[in-house]
Amino acid sequence: MSVTVTPLQALSIDELRQRTSTKWRKYGEDVLPFFVAETDYALAPAVTRVLTRAVELGDTGYTPPDPGVREAFVGFAGRRWGWTVDPSHVSWTGDVMMGVVEILRRVIEPGERVVVMPPVYPPFYDTVEEAGGVVERVPLVASEAGWEIDLLGVEAALAGGARAVLLCNPHNPTGTVHSAETLAALADIAQRFEATVVSDEIHGPLAYGQTPFTPFLAASESARRVGYAVTSASKTFNLAGLKCAVMVGGGEAQAKVLRALPAEVEWRTGLFGALSNVAAYSPESDEWLESLLAALDANRLLLADLLAEHVPQARYLPPDAGFLAWVDLSAYGWGDNPAVKVLREAKVALHHGPLFGTEGRGHVRINFGCDPGLLREAVERIGALAGG
Structure with missing residues (x-):
């Protein structure tokens, strides 16, 4: 019914x-x-309520060591996507592009190439450069039915020495939700060349029912071996001014990289960002x-x-x-x-x-x-x- x-x-x-x-x-x-x-x-009522209460209390200080973001995101991922996330693999920072830069800095050496898939969100180009990398363009393949990842193009780029793939899933600006099969194939290619995939999944909660969203790290075992996901409630719940994003490592090796990030990476999370993300990810929203x-x-x-x-x-x-x-x-x-x-x-x-x-x-x-x-x-x- x-x-x-x-x-x-x-x-x-x-x-x-x-x-x-x-x-x-x-x-x-x-x-x-x-x-x-x-x-x-x-705003979602739960978000309005938690922010209003914080202002009333003068709760405008530093973000605590554990603001509840991890648990809230794990619960949301399970309810919305059937994705079981290991809580110990989750960390947080100020926004998605901050998270992408910090991860890329740990998985590439200066001057190494990172695959991006244009047309794509403009900060992707700047983010790769900020992390010390060089952009390698592998455009999406366009057809009357939509856009797809050029898997052969990605394979050629990695075979030629590119060390990472910066994925947009769902894709901005085309709105493409990449299929689970395509994501698994991408992961297999990356694993073959010992490359890393960093997936920006900020638009994931906004997939329409006709084309369900598959988190990259849920696509396959290979994806968990090679991947990271970075996301936030900010696009869905209109919270861009309140700084908070989630970083997820696919496996224990990636989780160790996240845990070893400088403390300042986590400190960039705003208190109102953390409070609002927790409220947005709650069942109440x-x-x-x-x-x-x-x-x-x-x-x-x-x-x-x-x-x-x-x-x-x-x-x-x-x-x-x-x-x-x-x-x-x-x-x-x-x-x-x-x-x-x-x-x-x-x-x-x-x-x-x-x-x-x-x-x-x-x-x-x-x-x-x-x-x-x-x-x-x-x-x-x-x-x-x-x-x-």
Whole structure:
């Protein structure tokens, strides 16, 4: 028997414009912001409650040695994905990219190559360089059905000397949820070449039911031998300003690496970040998450209809996960970076496609974690430029 879930309602534009975060302060009030990965919903009640109580108590000091993040994440992973995580393999830090950098510093030597799979989240490139590595691009393979990891390309890169793979699972910006079979095959390749896979899984809780999310470390025994996962509740629960992320080692060898990280890595975790992540990962927040997924599921399909009506030459495949849409506008001849024209002439701020790699030329990324009416207004503005 199916249970009807009421979609979460976004806050009003008047409420949102009172926010002081990047999404609502980078541009003036004549611009509709759809660029950065912040969502427009009220916080989960459990998160609001724990943060409100902390402020009332003046509980704004240092993060304790054990803030409960480990246990909360282990419980969440078991409930949501059926993934049994060894608590002793879990550590934490300020955010996902911090965790990725610290792990990469321990698994590569300066100058060694790290595979990334463009188009991909722009900080991946900077993160590899910050860790002392060199980016080796192995683009996703695109088809009418979606995007896939180029396993042969990864194999060739590792055979040629690359020492690690920085995986985005689910993938940003395409929203691809990699299959368990693909992840297991990737792990086998990495194991053959004694390479490491570091998987950014921040969008994992936002996979839609049609394409279940498989954590990389749950894909196979090989994955546990070669892998790390880094994730956070921040994207799902809109907590980017509250610093906390989880690092998971696949096996005891990886867990030892995490335990040997400098104490400062853990100290970068903010107290409010830890409190909010614990609340977000608690069973109390599961109902809110289901309502969020219902709202996002409706919006990803609404966006397809709106583009077909107003921007008919746009190419868009609804994502398997997340609230970010990867849209090809190259048919309109608006240049390699159409977001510039859209911002200037339509007053809609989209993320710049070329920042995700050369594969992003002619593309934009659109954040649809918002009110459906606001999404409609944005697409209608873009459509006016397209003559739609």
